[in-house]
Amino acid sequence: MRHSQFAKLTWFSCITLSLILSGCKDDNNTPDIPATSADPLVGIWQAPAYGQVLDMQADSHQLYQLTSVSCQRIEFDMAHDKLKSSMQVSNDNNSIVNTFTGVKNPGIVMHKQNSLPDLCVNDLTANKGEANYQFDAQQDFEIFWQTFSQYYAFFDIEDVDWDEVFQLANNQISPQTTEAELVDILTQMVEPLQDFHVDVNNEELDIQFSVHRKDNLYDIALQDFMFTQQVELPFEPEQEEAFEIYFENAEQQYREAIGSHFVIDSDIETDDNETLFWATFENNIGYLNVDTMDLNEIGDSDNSVEQNKALLAETLDEVMEYFADVDGVIIDVRYNLGGDDFASTMIVSRFIDKFLHVYSKQARLGDSRTPLQQVIIGSQGSRQFLGPVAVMTSASTSSAAETFAMSMRQRANTTLVGEATAGGFSDGLDKVLPHGTEFSLSNEFYLTPDNEEFEGVGVPVDIEQAFFTLEQREQGIDLGLEKAEAWIMQQQ
Incomplete structure (x- = not known):
């Protein structure tokens, strides 16, 4: 999940946009909502599995962050009308599904309450600046x-x-503990989780902390550099500079190895931001490389979610037209760090011709879980490709790119090639401490239609092949692509 900035709180994520709480009201005490309110969205709504409370009034709203020991107001600049338009109320008016302007998909189920929790009324925790x-x-x-x-x-x-x-x-905390010392303690606490959707960030202190369970491409290149150059960490400044050049060259070797499979003098197409590109391989095989699932990178961060979806849809129309006469398609997400699940499902929709249950979601709720929410995709666009598809993944394939792999796994005539994915599916649940340190955590389970869970281990592949190895880069070859091509040719 990728990271981007917003007012007073950070979108964490690697990989998925995460839900962020928002705030538009300033008064501490909110009255109970009259039962006779004409607008069914007006009321107090709570999502216990997410620690979120929404005070929704006719022309304003306030979001709260809740635990059993604290309640905080969370400021977030969200247009009230846009928020209302992303909330769907149940038939009995007792619950809503809130996508928070399309960021959360499927949306979070929130239940109507008679009043704010006591902590939010009588013991509200003050935030920095209040x-x-x-x-x-x-x-x-x-x-x-x-x-x-x-x-x-x-x-x-x-x-x-x-x-x-x-x-x-707790033994390290004292009345003299500074903000910087506290943040250091917090990072030590979560480091053993080895979860890349767990972040700790403090902009004022210039601290950004995250950790991951599997080696990504940067880690692989770093190990290769240390081996070939016979150096150890920590690096001297000149060694750091040398490694950055080494890593750039390694990435270029990877791109050149892919390019060696393109039909000579064929057109190579790309979207405006060069986040997707597509071409034709020998043996009439189409190749689609998806570099990110982040709609802000695919489109424009100044656009709405719907505007960026429209841009992606236009690009996918071009891709499908390009693939109209190919015999098979390779979709490469080995370098994709994730982004938005709805970008993943939009791509999947162009490779199916009927409704398909691709995965289900639920969140931790104490010692149990929330009810499963099924994600079912239908075909989109005027043209779909229904022939054989090989999806290429690596240990760097993360977050929303993993849900893409999980989804394509449910499609007939499809195989996965490469390495098991990174193993981090949950959206990052973003929180902020009173002094301003922002953090995220994983609270959601993703399940296949057969109730398999791959958190921590990643989506498995059908045909294994290590990616980004030193030997392949030095030889200018991509054994994964060769195996994907061979599988598609066998299907013809």
Whole structure:
């Protein structure tokens, strides 16, 4: 999931846009909503699995971030009318599905409440910049720990005892603990989770922390550089510069190896931002490289979600026209770090001709889970490709690119080639501490239609082949592409 900035809070993500809480009201105490309100969206709505409370009034709204020990107002500049248009109320008016202007798909189910939680009315936690705020390291540490304790879904993957983490970290906190020292403690707490959807960021302190379970392409190149140059970390400045050049050259070797498969003198097409490109290989095989699922990168960060969806749809129309007469297609997401699930599903929709249940989602809810939400895709566009498709993945294929692989796995006449994906599916659930440090965590489960879960291990492949190895780069070959081509030719 990729990262981008917004007012007073950061979109974390690698990979998926994550849901962010917002705020438009300033008054602390919100009255109960009259039962006779004509607008069914007006009311107090709560999503217990996400720690979110929405106070929705006729012409304003306020979002709250909630744990069992704290409630905070979260500021986020979201147009009220756009927020309302992304909320669908149930027939009995007791729940809504909120996509938060299309960012969250499927949307979060929120249930109507009679009033705000007591913590939000009588014991609201002050944020930095608000009246009565005073930095309290112990308070912020406990909010951080409690947030993970209530909402994080995957302590079992790395066998992390969160209660033990509390004791070890709590011993380091004192009234003299500074913001910088606290953030350092927080990063130490979550590092053992090895979850790339867990971030800790503080812009004022210039701290950005994340960690991942599997080696990505940067890690592979770093190890190869250290081996070939016989150097060790930490690098001297000249070694750092030499490695950056080495990594750029390694990426160029990877691109050239792919390019060697293109039909000589054939057209190579790309979208305006060069996030997708497509070409023809020998043996009449189409090739589509999808570099990101982030709609802000595919389109324009100044656009609405719907505007960027329209741009992607136009690009996919061109791709389908280009592939009209090919015998098979290779879709390469080995370098794709994720973005938006709805970008993934839009691509899948061009390779099916009927409704297809591609995966389901649910969130942790205490010791249980929320009800499953099925994601079912129908075909889109005037033309679809229904022939054999080979999807290429690597250990760097992350987040929304993994949901793409999981979805294509449900399609007939499809095979996955390369390496199991990175193993991080949940959207990042974004939070902020009173002193301003922002963090995210994984609270959602993604399941295949057969109820398989791949969090931590990644989507498996049908044909294994290591990617971005030193030997392949030095020889200018791509064994994964060769295996994908061979499989497609066998289907003809």
